Amino acid sequence: MxxxxxxxxxxxxxxxxxxxxxxxxxxxxxxxxxxxxxxxxxxxxxxxxxxxxxxxxxxxxxxxxxxxxxxxxxxxxxxxxxxxxxxxxPPKQIRMLEASFLSNEVTSVKELMARALELESNHWAQDVAPQRLNGRCHSELAIDIMQIISQGQAKAESITLDLGMQIKQVLLAVLAAFLRSYQGAFDEFLERCTQLGNYRANVMANINNCLSFRTSVEQKWQTSQDILGPLRELKSHGFDTLLHGLFSKLKPLFKRLTQTRWAASVQTLEEIVSIMEKSLPEFSELHDCFQEELMELVHVYLVKEYIVQLSKRQVVLKTAEQQQQLARQVLANANLIEHFCTQNGSRATWLHQALPTLAEIIRLQDPSAIKIEVATYATCYPDFSKGHLSSILAIKGNLSSSEVKSIRSILDISTRTQEPFKSLFSLIKVG
Structure with a gap:
């Protein structure tokens, strides 16, 4: 017509x-x-x-x-x-039809997305191996979901650009709800399917999915809304799963540091690094950016566990010479950890002073000099508390209680940054 x-x-x-x-x-x-x-x-x-x-x-x-x-x-x-x-x-009739269209389209998008997630999660549960693309574990889920969303918006825009803008805001909310569902389905898979042969490969495929989702949302939607929170949780849970067994294997080796009173700490740490190094090739099926993130988690773990052992109050050194010897060992271990982690992709430069500065606090004998190091340290690591400081100072058996009290008081002065910071000492419990 x-x-x-x-x-x-x-x-x-x-x-x-x-x-x-x-x-x-x-x-x-x-x-x-x-x-x-x-x-x-x-x-x-x-x-x-x-x-x-x-x-x-x-x-x-x-x-x-x-x-x-x-x-x-x-x-x-x-x-x-x-x-x-x-x-x-008439305008009123058009508005009614547009409302009906938006409702229909959103319902259709939700159904298609739910179907795509169900199909994908069934593959995980049935132990179907993920695809490999350029040597990485790959899933089409992110591509399918963003295509469904894009088609919904394109359909609205084919009517009017204004209707396209209206549906965009609704579809963002739909996408946010989907990502929460996706995270829930993934968490359920992590919990229930640990014995499956392709379990770890599917975990990596889902972590890799986060990049496709993030790129699409940032490039196409350019929204200020933070709808990617569920993906950060999904990625975090995936990393925890991939690293849990490895970290459990290393725990007894770290305990050996205190059992040998640090005499053979470098050899023990070399053994830890060797085990870690043998485990890294598996993670090559993650995208490069996620390999870097995973190595930062490894870096945090190694530094954190080392500090945990150092803070156990099992070593009390009464002479300056003994303290300087321990400080040299801590510094050597710090260099070994930093070299291994940075060589394998960690970009956690914020960790570089965590152990060397503690070594310096152990080495120094003048309380005023120790105070300066502690004050500087607290600006770098705002979660460094009096409890953590006390555990380190307990190593220095030649400090009087009044000197310890004076050094601790430096943390009463507010030198803490208001900027967001990465946790290190909040991960370490002290008695």
């Missing part, structure tokens, strides 16, 4: 208009007649209970195809410029 109208009006403009006097406004007469006929037809159609497809097509016709492809088509735009044909449907 639309094509017929367009061809008829073009024929009127090209062939009939020259045959009539200008005051007859023959093109306007035909256009107004067609318009009135279409408006009556569409208003009658709009009274029916329309299915999703019909609602969409009716809006597409009224809001886009008719005004743009017919009224403003190249051959007719000039002819119809002065004619105020108006809309084919």
């Amino acid at each position: 639309g094509r017929t109208m367009k061809e008829d009006l073009e024929a009127v403009a090209e062939r009939l208009k020259p045959l009539f006097p200008a005051e007859f406004a023959v093109v306007a007469a035909y256009a107004e007649g067609y318009h009135a006929h279409f408006a009556a037809q569409l208003e009658a159609l709009a009274q029916f209970e329309l299915c999703e497809r019909d609602t969409y097509m009716l809006l597409l016709w009224v809001q886009n195809l008719y005004p743009n492809d017919i009224i403003n088509s190249p051959k007719l735009a000039g002819e119809l410029q002065g004619i105020k044909l108006g809309s084919l449907l």
Whole structure:
């Protein structure tokens, strides 16, 4: 019908208009007649209970195809410029149809996303191996979900750009709800399917998924809303799962540090690093950015566990020479940890002073100099507390209680940053 109208009006403009006097406004007469006929037809159609497809097509016709492809088509735009044909449907009717379209489209998007997640989580539970893409564990879930979202928005934009903006805000909320569901399904998989052969590969595939989601949201949606929180949780739980067994294996080795009174700490740490190094190739199936994040977690763990052992109050050294010897051992161990972690991709430069400064506190003998180191340390690690400090100072058996009290008091002075900081000492419990 639309094509017929367009061809008829073009024929009127090209062939009939020259045959009539200008005051007859023959093109306007035909256009107004067609318009009135279409408006009556569409208003009658709009009274029916329309299915999703019909609602969409009716809006597409009224809001886009008719005004743009017919009224403003190249051959007719000039002819119809002065004619105020108006809309084919009243504004109230259009608003009702748009509300119905938005509701239908959002429901459809939710159903498609739920189906995609169900299919994906069934694959995990059935121990289906993830795809490999460029040597990385890969899942199509993020691509499928973002495609469903994009198609929903594109459909709305094909009607009007304003409707596209309206549905964008709704779809962002739908995506946020989906990501929470995704995280829940992944957590359930982590808990229930530990014995499956492809368990760890599927964990890595889902961690890799986070990059696809994040890239799509940041590039396409450019939203200030933080809808990626569930993905951060998913990634964190995935990393914890991948590293749990390895860290459990290293725990007894760290305990050996205090059992040997630090005499062979470098050898013990070399053994720890060797075990860790042998485990790293498995993680090559993560994207590079996630390998770096995982290595930062390893870096934090090694530094944290070392400090835990140092803080156990099992070593009390009464002479400056003994303290300096321990400080040298701590510094050597710090260098070993830092070299291993940075060589394997850790970018946790914020950890570089964690152990060397503690070594310096152990080495120094002048309480005033120790105070300066402690004050500086507290600015670098705002979660370094008096309890942590006391555990380190307990090593220095030649400090009087008044000197310890004086050094501890430096933490009463507020040198703490208000900026967000990464936790280190809040992960370490002291008695």
